[in-house]
Amino acid sequence: MQLRTVVAEKDGRTRNKIKEILSRAGFIVIGEASDSATALTLARATQPDLVVLATNLPGLPYLELVRILDQERLAPVLVLANYSQAEELRTIVQTSWAVSYLLKPVNELNLLPAVDLALARFRQSQELIREIQSLKDDLETRKLLDQAKAMLIKYRQMTEEQAYRYIQKLAMDKRQTKAEVARAIILAFAE
Structure with a gap:
């Protein structure tokens, strides 16, 4: 699968050089920008697999652009910077999900190892986000189950094990999740 890339660099020769390197490596450059507003619009519109972003873009400061791209999780970002910007970029990399930089x-x-690093960081961040969401969902389900079991114990004089098995059986019979059944039980006893 070829990865789709947006290249944002003010200098046309450098932008062409980057495009050429990425194309030879099998990437498809789907958008080019010479200013930050165009770069952001392209990233939002095309949902690329990678944004290569230089710090010399006119318009929105590059730090703000990187922050927006990172917060919206549009794509991994590889920032091309000068040596004098290395320290502030190290800070961004430590606090961002999917930002890498290249001097x-x-x-x-x-360029290619830096691209690989940006892509790997993004994949890791996406996996962590999925894992966090799964844990949140599990915790919410557990809370619902505990609340529903407590109501069954109180109003139907069931043991905790009986209440759990009741919810489990009802979920299987109705082809619903245990969380859905627990919500229904909570609503039924709340009235």
Whole structure:
């Protein structure tokens, strides 16, 4: 599968060099920008697999653009920076989900490993987000089950085990999740 990329760099020659390196590596450059507003619009409109973003873009400051791209989780971001910006970029990388950086000058030997790192960080962040959501869902289900079991124990004089089995059986019989059954029980006894 070819990865779709947006390249945002003010200097046309550098942008072309980056496009050429990425194309040879099998990427498809689906958008180019020479300013931050265009870069953000392209990233939002195309949902690329990678955004290569230089710090020299006119318009919105690059730090703000990186923050927006990271918060919206639009794509992994590889920031191309000058040596003088290295320290502030280290801070961004530590606090961002899917941002990596590369110090200029850009060449094939340093660009492709940096791209791989940005993609790997993004995949890891997406997996962590899925895992966190799954844990939140599990916790919510457990809370619902505990509340429904408590109501069954109180109003139907069941033991905790009986209440759980009752919810489990009802869920299977009705082809619903235990959380859905627990919500129904809570609503029924709440009235």
